[in-house]
Amino acid sequence: MNSCSIREWEKISFGTDSDPITEGQADRLAKVARQSVFSGSSGEGVLEHRRKHLRARGVVGVIAATDCQLEILPKIEASGEHDAAPETLRRRLVHMLSVARDLRIDAQNTASLGWQRDTLLEILIRIFCNKMTEAVRHGIPRRYIAHTDDLPALRGRLNITRQFSVLAAQPQHLACEYDELSPDIDLNRVLKAAISKLSRVATAADNLRSLRELSFAYADITDVAPSALRWDRITLDRTNDRWRELLSLAKLLLGDRHQTTNSGASGGHALLFEMNVLFEEYVTKLLKRGLAGTPFTATSQGGQKDCLFEGEQGRFRTRPDIIIRHHGEVVMVIDTKWKRISPRIEDAKQGISQDDVYQLMAYSELYKCDRVMLLYPHHHGLSGIPQQQAYAIGTAEAKRKLLVSTIDVSLNQSLITASLVHLVTTE
Structure with missing residues (x-):
């Protein structure tokens, strides 16, 4: 299979013998991409x-047709790093996903994940297979399921009503109600759906072998289509909490913040992530961890205040990306933006959208907070250290400030967390 990698917002040419893909392959990739929920009206x-x-x-991940595969990687660059290698970008993207979804990836075993030779999809499948194989060694989860059946001998409890009505003329049968310990539960059905799906899209030999072995372990579990899975009936407690991480990973691979598509007879599929959403989730998760045990708290997609009112009816409800509170009082609203701002020497406004500025000014008024922030990823074109520029809102002497800040997501996780905590707690 022809496999190519590009960065977000980059181009890949087709149509000539020297191009990485053919015109037919480009058509098939575009067809699969159009089926994604991220494709928009156009x-x-x-x-x-x-x-x-x-x-x-601005969507990253893997798009695959029958004979070609296109990997789109995010531009996550360290300070002074102009053109990071694909394996470096894969590591950083997987790190962001692991933080956003509470996935533990053992640093000692990451060398075996195939950062250089495989695409993001194969790496995520390998992580899933490794964790599933280890978990299955300790036994798959089971729980008692209620059954009703007409049996020749009593098992469990007798259903008196059914026995003396429906079975009144059949004394050789007893209306039994009993509980049976079974592995055919919703949690295992989700995991089997993930195994079945990945078995159809994996290409690496070791992944296919691991998925076949896992399929044998889950052979007795009912097949359920991903769209029919009952996530709402899954309860995690102390008896099955060790499956929490695998459930999160299965959810990542089956749905939620990405879209897995099938393109009919062409057999195409895609695993895609919207970087704006992932960046917001990543920052929120690190802030929650960093602010734990302090008077500050971070909440995402909260607020829910209306901009306008028609009589008593509110209109245009707001949902700021992140709200920072101190002892319950809103002290900052943060809007995360996965885009590259320009150095001030090139553009005094740094390419910041006027609409974004107006939105943050509205948040400042609605939520009665003196500090609002636009938060961007740091990149090699800026100075060596993350930026923070403060602008007075309305007048030069205004107390309310709009902060334009960056964080370097290529750094060590503890350093990023400390940097975020410093940004929101320092006046």
Whole structure:
């Protein structure tokens, strides 16, 4: 299979013998991309399909057709790092996913994940297989399930009503109600659905072998389509809490914040992540961890205040990305932006959208807080240290400030957390 990697917002050409993909392959990749929920009304929210090239947008992941695979990687660059290798970007993206979804990835075993030779999809499948294999060695979860059956001998409790009504003329049968310890439960059905799905999309030999072995272990579990899985009936407690991480990983691979697509007869599929959403989740999770035990708290997609009112009816409800509170009082609203701002020497406004500024000014008024922040990822084109520029809102002497800040997501997790905590707790 022809496999290529590009960065978000980069182009990949097609149509000539020297191009990495053929025109037919480009058409098939674009077709799969158009089926994603991220494709938008134009159908080009993931890939722009032009006459001589495909151009990636702000969605990353893997798009695969029958004979080709396109990996789109995020631009996560360290200070002074102009063109990071694909394996470096894969590591950083997987790190962001692991933080956002509470996945523990053992640093000692990451060398075996195939950062250089495999795409992001194969790496995530390998992580899933490794964790599943280790968990299955200790036995798959079971619980008691209630059964009702007409049996020749009493098992469990007798259903008196059914026995003396429906079975009144059949004394050789007893209406039994009993509980049976069974592995065919919703948690295992989710995991089997993930195994079945990944078995159809994996290409690495070791992943296919591991998935076959896991399929044998789950052979007696009912097959359920991903769209019909009953996530709401899964309860994790002390008896099965060790499966929490695998459930989160299965959810990541089956649905939620990405879209897995099938393109009918072409057999295409895609595993895609919207970087704006992932960046917000990543920052929120690190802030919650860093602020634990302090008077500060961080909440995401909260607030829910209305901008306008028609009589008593509120209109245009707001949902700020992150709200920081101190002893319950809102002290900062943060809007995360996965985009590259320009150095001040190139543009005094640094390419910051006027609409974003207006939105943050509205948040400052609605939530009665003196500090609002636009938070961007740091990149190699800026100075060596993360930026923080303060602007007075309304007048030069105004107490309310709009902060434009960056964080370097290529750093060690503890350093990133400390940097975020410093940004929100320092006046």
